Amino acid sequence: MNYESHKTEHDALVRQVLDVQAKYRGGASGAFSVEMMNFLQSCLVKHITGTDKAYTTFLNGKGVK
Numbered sequence: 001m002n003y004e005s006h007k008t009e010h011d012a013l014v015r016q017v018l019d020v021q022a023k024y025r026g027g028a029s030g031a032f033s034v035e036m037m038n039f040l041q042s043c044l045v046k047h048i049t050g051t052d053k054a055y056t057t058f059l060n061g062k063g064v065k
């Protein structure tokens, strides 16, 4: 994945967090917030264990441990 694609994923995650924040501040119920936080958590885990993890071999090859 190149920089622009990776940045696009990060930007989308940030938008999702800001959307949840706005809904929460707008009076969304606690249950709704828990549901959204579970969704965001799954997105973050998917990104970190998928997209970010894909950089492991490259970075290790550059001496990053």
Ligand SMILES: [Fe+2]
Pocket (backbone or CB within 6 Å): 006, 010, 047, 051, 052
């Ligand atoms: Fe990332």
